Amino acid sequence: MSDAMTALATVTLLPPQGMVTLRADLGDATVRAAIETATGHAVPDTRSITGTGEAGLGWMSPDELMVFTDREAAPALAGSLAEALAGQHHLALDVSDARAVFLVEGPGVREVIAKLCPVDMAPGVFGPGELRRTRLAQVAAAFWMESETRLRLVCFRSVARYAEDVLTNAARPGTAVGLF
Amino acid sequence: MLILTCPYCGLAADETELSPGGEAHLKRFGPGSSDDAFTGYLFHRENPRGVHFERWRHSNGCGKWFLAARCTVTLEVFGTYPAQTTEPPAAILDAIRAKRPDWEGRA
C-alpha cells in the first residue's frame, strides 16, 4: 500500500466552504419538495450525500441536512431556503464560519480514518456515497469518500488544528497497518 | 465494549460514539407533587443487576436520544428503540423474556 518513505495520505485544509445547516422534518413531502427546488439536489437518504461537498446535500439526522454551496452564496441560500420553507417548522442558518473542511488524499485514506474513528472502513462496508458522522480521536467530525483514494472531512473550526494534527500523524510514512 | 444500534441512523455505534443518559422511562414529578414523589423522581434509580432500560444519545453521530434495553451483568443488548416511547415496546419485552425467562419485569 505504501512504503516507509511516503505518507499514507496527504491532509489539506481546504479554503472556506459555504455550509448551511437546515433543520426540518425530512419525512414531509412538502418540505422535501421545497428543499429540492431551492437547492437543486435530491434530499439524501439516511447517512448519504447527494451532489458533492462543494454543492450538494449531506444527511445529518432525520431532521437535519448540511447544505454545501459556494462560501459567498451561503447567506443568500439560507435566506431562500427559509423563504421556501415559510409556514413549515424549520431552521436554515449559514454556519460556514463554524466549520473546517479537509481533503485527505492517497492510497491509505481508509487506514488513516480507521486509526482515528470507530468506523468499519472495509471496502464493501463503507464507500463513496455514504456520509458518516462520528468521532475523530477526541472530536466530532463527519466524512465521506469521493473515491477510493479521496476523502473529505468536516469538523468544527475551533478544533481544526487538532484534527489536522491527528490526521497528519495517522498518515505518517511507515505507519501503514495493511488492514485493507 | 458496548455497541448499540441507533434507531434513527441505523448505525451500530460503539460506546465512544454515544453518551449515557441514565435510566429510561422515568415518570416526571414536578410542581404540585409531594416532596417524596419529587425526591423519587430526582434521586431514586433502579440500578438492577440484570435487565435495565436506559437512555443514550448518539452524541458523536446523528445527535438523537434513544432508549436501550440491556443486561448490566453481561452487557448483552436486547434492543434499542426511539425516545418517543413511554413504555418498552412488546418486541423488546419479548426479546428479553426469550433470553431471561426468569425476568420479573420492570419494578
Ligand SMILES: [Zn+2]
Ligand atoms: Zn444515530
